[in-house]
Amino acid sequence: MPAPDRTSLDAIVLAARKILETDGLTCVTMQAVAARVGVRAPSLYKRVRNRDELIRLVAEATLRDLTGRLHSTSNAQDLLNGLRVFAKESPAAFQLVMTPDPGAPVASSDVNIASSAGILRVASDLAGEASALEAARTLTAWATGFISMELNGRFRLGGDVDRAWEFGLTRIIRAVGMPSPS
Incomplete structure (x- = not known):
């Protein structure tokens, strides 16, 4: 599944911030963020190198x-x-x-x-x-x-x-x- 426009870096970080508040840091995973923005996890890697980078961005x-x-x-x-x-x-x-x-x-x-x-x-x-x-x-x-x-x-x-x-x-x-x- 290609990464649609709605999976901008801002949308990814916002989704991760929401997961952080609702479920905690351990639940901020590439899979959870991908589900939140409506794509498969591999699509996120086009914008975020890995989970550590995602947490840093958050x-x-x-x-x-x-x-x-x-x-x-x-x-x-x-x-x-x-x-x-x-x-x-x-x-x-x-x-x-x-x-x-x-x-x-x-x-x-x-x-x-x-x-x-x-x-x-x-x-x-x-x-x-x-x-x-x-x-x-x-x-x-x-x-x-x-x-x-x-x-x-x-x-x-x-x-x-x-x-x-x-x-x-x-x-x-x-x-x-x-x-x-x-």
Whole structure:
């Protein structure tokens, strides 16, 4: 069966992203994606070399989507809240790009660097240009850890998770924005 026009690379990646969210990363196979776009699996190989490349393309599309959503944010609170909203809407994609399993294909360095521009800008505004990378890493690590625990149901002591998020968010932003001790 020839690859019809509807099996564009964009359609293939979109199908893989949908499978990722509904069924998980292990179910993102060339066969499953082919079925989703209406062709036989060998037809996909005209556009995607193998499953690893497909997963990398999914990770890159996810980062581009996330970057686009957060592009206009002007402060750390809005940016991290936007990350949390994205994670709740696309938990499997969030985990693929923020906490990939060992050996999982990841986005290219170029896409990772481009996707970091927003957090670096916000972190620079918050902590100064000289500390922007460290501030960005701190904010990202805190938010990713909290969100990952939330997505995985790890907050089991009761209480209001949204309130805990706000508590941590306020304090981590304040701490990152404080001058470093000399």
